[in-house]
Amino acid sequence: MAYPDPAAGTPAATPPTDDSPVVLDRRDGPYGEVVLRAHGGRYEIIANGCFLMDTSDGRSERLLVDVALAALDSPGGPREGLRLLIGGLGVGFSLARAAAEPRWGEIAVVERETAVIDWHRSGPLAAHSANALDDPRVHVVQDDLVGYVRDSGTRFDALCLDIDNGPDWTVTENNGTLYSPSGLLACRERLEPAGVLAVWSAQPSADFEAALRDAGFADVHTIEVPVTRGVPDVVHVGVKA
Incomplete structure (x- = not known):
């Protein structure tokens, strides 16, 4: 290496x-x-x-997990033993945040790139994921997130997705199907009742908010995180109705 x-x-x-x-x-x-x-x-x-x-900031990547957890809390108080899917390992900020929260009973990380997993297991990014890959609640699924969401029968309380620069700026062409009507319906199927979908984006998207509502998500809203230059990073949030 x-x-x-x-x-x-x-x-x-x-x-x-x-x-x-x-x-x-x-x-x-x-x-x-x-x-x-x-x-x-x-x-x-x-x-x-x-x-x-x-690795310069990480606020919005941590917020991705925080807003999902907050949306899952019931009127009776905080819930325990929640199941989380993180789409994209990245530099590890989201995973580290999730692993630091004991209410997540299971954390699945879907990452398609062998290199990224290696950089966290034995490379310089291990410090940024806080060695969370060693946490017994965490398991890594090396797979394409788009296919996993469509084909997996597993359900989660929250999906926190960060595999692109946003719904309008994908890394590879196939990723665009994740934000299509059929892709969002597949995300909805992967969620337990009242489960939360949170999607990171480098810019707000009113069209994506509308797509979430059309796919059957309620309480759709966007949280902005100001950045030094340009438009704010955002997290799009929706709850399975």
Whole structure:
């Protein structure tokens, strides 16, 4: 592997601070090229030349899990033993947040890229997922999320999805079907009654809000997280009616 080994004395949470990007690992897979690089004191994941995410912030990725948990609380108080599906491992902020919450009784992470899983198991991203892959509640499903949502018979209390830059800006063409009417109906089928769907996006989408309502989701709303430059990151939320 091209990336530094955390056990060899290179702190995984402290990438090089050089202004020029440094490629740590580059892989070609069935979905194209995926790259891990260090740039300006942060780690970045690039897929097919498209910037996906980095380790500079993480507020909106943590919010993705927080809003789902809050929406699941019943009038009688907090619920326990909840089942969560995280779509996309990314840099690990969402998984770390979920693993820190004991009310999640089971956490499934669907990630299609072998490289991303490796970067968390034995590479520099392990510190950012807080070694959550070792948590007995967590299991990783290496699969395409679109196919898993359509074909899996498993149901969850919450789906927290972050595999693209948003419904209007997908990493690969096939991902667009996840946000289509049939894809959203499949997400609804994967949810228990009153289950929550939360979708991360790099920008708000009124069309996606409408699509959620058309697919049978209630209490549809969008939560914004301001960023330093440009439009805010958002989390789209809907509850299975």
